[in-house]
Each structure stands twice: as C-alpha cells, then as structure tokens.
Amino acid sequence: MTDQTPEHHTVRKTIRENYAKIAETGGNSGCCGPADDVDIPSAEAMSAFFGYSDAEMAAVPEGANLGLGCGNPQAIADMKAGEVVIDLGAGAGFDAFLASGKVGQTGHVIGIDMTHEMLIKARANALKGGYTNTDFRLGEIEFMPVADNTADVIISNCVVNLSPNKPQVFHEAFRTLKPGGRLAISDVVATAPFPDDFIDDDHLLSGCVTGASLVADLQSWLEAAGFEAIDIDIKEQSREGIADWAPGRGIENYVVSAIITAKKPGGGSGCC
Numbered sequence: 001m002t003d004q005t006p007e008h009h010t011v012r013k014t015i016r017e018n019y020a021k022i023a024e025t026g027g028n029s030g031c032c033g034p035a036d037d038v039d040i041p042s043a044e045a046m047s048a049f050f051g052y053s054d055a056e057m058a059a060v061p062e063g064a065n066l067g068l069g070c071g072n073p074q075a076i077a078d079m080k081a082g083e084v085v086i087d088l089g090a091g092a093g094f095d096a097f098l099a100s101g102k103v104g105q106t107g108h109v110i111g112i113d114m115t116h117e118m119l120i121k122a123r124a125n126a127l128k129g130g131y132t133n134t135d136f137r138l139g140e141i142e143f144m145p146v147a148d149n150t151a152d153v154i155i156s157n158c159v160v161n162l163s164p165n166k167p168q169v170f171h172e173a174f175r176t177l178k179p180g181g182r183l184a185i186s187d188v189v190a191t192a193p194f195p196d197d198f199i200d201d202d203h204l205l206s207g208c209v210t211g212a213s214l215v216a217d218l219q220s221w222l223e224a225a226g227f228e229a230i231d232i233d234i235k236e237q238s239r240e241g242i243a244d245w246a247p248g249r250g251i252e253n254y255v256v257s258a259i260i261t262a263k264k265p266g267g268g269s270g271c272c
Helices: 006-025 043-049 054-058 094-103 116-129 166-176 202-206 215-225 236-245
Strands: 084-088 108-113 134-138 151-157 177-190 228-235 255-263
Touching (some): 006 116, 006 202, 043 054, 084 166, 094 108, 094 116, 108 116, 151 166, 177 215, 215 255, 228 236
Parallel strands (some): 084 108, 108 134
16 A cells, blocks of 8 residues: 555656746646646636635635645534644645634644745744744655554545545544544545546646546545445535636536545544
8 A cells, every 4th residue: 555656756746846937936736726828717716616705714824725625624614623634735724724723723733744845934924923832844745754643533625635644644644633633624526537638647646637537436445445435425506616717628527526535434422
C-alpha cells in the first residue's frame, strides 16, 4: 500500500509546482479554479458558491482564502471545543483557521501540506491572525507526519482527488484518527470516463478534474481502510460552479462535488 512509483512522483511534482505558483503569485488557477488565460472568479465568489458564509470568509486573515475548494467541510465536521483536527492539504490555512475557532484554545489543528510555499503562507497567516492552536507541517497526505490515534476529526477540501495513491490516504486517515474519530471531507468524484484529450492535460490534473475517482472505488477504498458509516453525498448543483474551472471544456459532465463522511470504529458514547 505504501509503494511509491515513478508515476506517483511525477504527479506530485506537477501538483506541487502548480500550487507553489499559486502561493507565490495569488489567484486560484489550480484546484479548484480556471486556467490562467481565462477570467478567474474571485476567491470569495468561488467560496460562496461552494457553501462558505460571508462571516466565515471575513473571519480569517487576508490571503488565507485562495478560493480553491469544492465544498465546505466545516459544515459537516461538527467540530467541538477541545478536539484535535487534521486538515489535509491545508494550503494557506483557510479551513484550518476556521476549525481553530471551533475547537478553541483547548483544541488543536494540524494542517498538512506538501508545498513549501503554501506552508510559508499558512504560517505567516497564523502569526498575523494570532492562531496559537494551529500547527502547519510539511508532508504528503499519503504519509502524514502525525502519530497514531491523534485526531478526533480529519477534514479536507478538494485535495484527496490530487493524490496518486488514494487508498493509502484513507489508510493514513484511519491510522491517525482516534477510535471513534471521523472523516469529513469535500471532494470531487468522477461520474463518467474522461475523454482522451483530458488525460494528459496537466491543468485538469492540478485543477481537480482528472484525478477524481468513481464513487464505487472511493467506497471500496474506505471500507478496505477500516471505516464504517461511510456516506458519499453527490451535489449535482455543483456542476454549475465546476464548469468555471475550465470554461468550454465540458468538465462538469464528468466530475461533481461530493461530501464524504466516515467513522473509525470504537470510542464509545461516553454516556453514564
């Protein structure tokens, strides 16, 4: 499950370079946003379409919201004071900072990202915003720099699709969650086979399209990792916003946003 192939390294290199560019120059020309040569909706417009409120967008430091998501994991994670949260693909820190406010000073948020430039941006934003309960770590989500049984919740926003080894991501998520811990992620899933001209398009890979997997595969990988109470909720209305990621390509006919939740067995109810 942990094998690294040359193809895996190539995919990561392509994605890392694209997100380094976004971190350094701004804009949302990666996941999930349109290419550089088309009109780019603002980060706020993209985030609003995919479910973030004005209050949430106003609550984080300027520059934390890059408009790169395809949903709002905050809305499904049911985070509580004192919990430990891992944010996969934390980027400039948007979701990590929102989670920080929900878990409070007795809680802790660990953001993981494989792009040095994004980590620099996230750490600067944490200092700017005074987030003392956040910790941003360099790492790949297939090999998390986190101990076993650490987190109560794992969140992610349109990042797992970028992984060249998704089964390993889910095994790592299971390992790092406490018994009874939960997975709450927004991502894109494939609803039809991709046309040949999509396959070798680096922008569609980095732009959260051709890395998307079929629902049946995701279900199988989550089950194999050990998760229970798995739910993959397709959001058909998201196709309108997805169309803006690559205007004129018809990508909305092949991928759609989904909310994916699951639970690691154990933990108990804590009752009585």
